[in-house]
Amino acid sequence: xxxxxxxxxxxxxxxxxxxxxPDPQVQWKMEVLWLKHNGLTHEEIAPLAAVSRRSVQRYLTxxxxxxLDAIRRNRNPGKTLAAHSESLEAYFQQHPxxxxxxxxxxxxxxxxxx
Numbered sequence: 001x002x003x004x005x006x007x008x009x010x011x012x013x014x015x016x017x018x019x020x021x022p023d024p025q026v027q028w029k030m031e032v033l034w035l036k037h038n039g040l041t042h043e044e045i046a047p048l049a050a051v052s053r054r055s056v057q058r059y060l061t062x063x064x065x066x067x068l069d070a071i072r073r074n075r076n077p078g079k080t081l082a083a084h085s086e087s088l089e090a091y092f093q094q095h096p097x098x099x100x101x102x103x104x105x106x107x108x109x110x111x112x113x114x
Contacts, residue, residue: 002060006037013068029071032059
């Protein structure tokens with residue numbers, strides 16, 4: 001098990017961003033850090049954060065090597081909907097979906113056809 005220490009400012013950021021960061025992947029990573037701070041083992045953290053034990057290790061390595069900036073870095077920029085937010089908003093204002101299933105199909109179409 002790795003010894004990881006967090007500054008007070010790190011803990012405040014982790015506490016907030018595990019719920020409010022716009023990227024869900026970053027939220028998962030922040031959750032792993034929060035659970036680590038609270039003394040859980042890697043085996044305990046993995047199921048609670050819904051990630052593999054290897055992901056727990058990888059996230060901790062990212063933090064140790066680059067701090068919170070490394071945790072926040074989006075390694076898959078093509079997989080985020082943020083780049084399509086304006087076109088999605090405009091589309092849904094003109095074509096409100098009648099169901100969640102219809103909205104999912106519309107999101108795929110708008111992002112893949114853009």
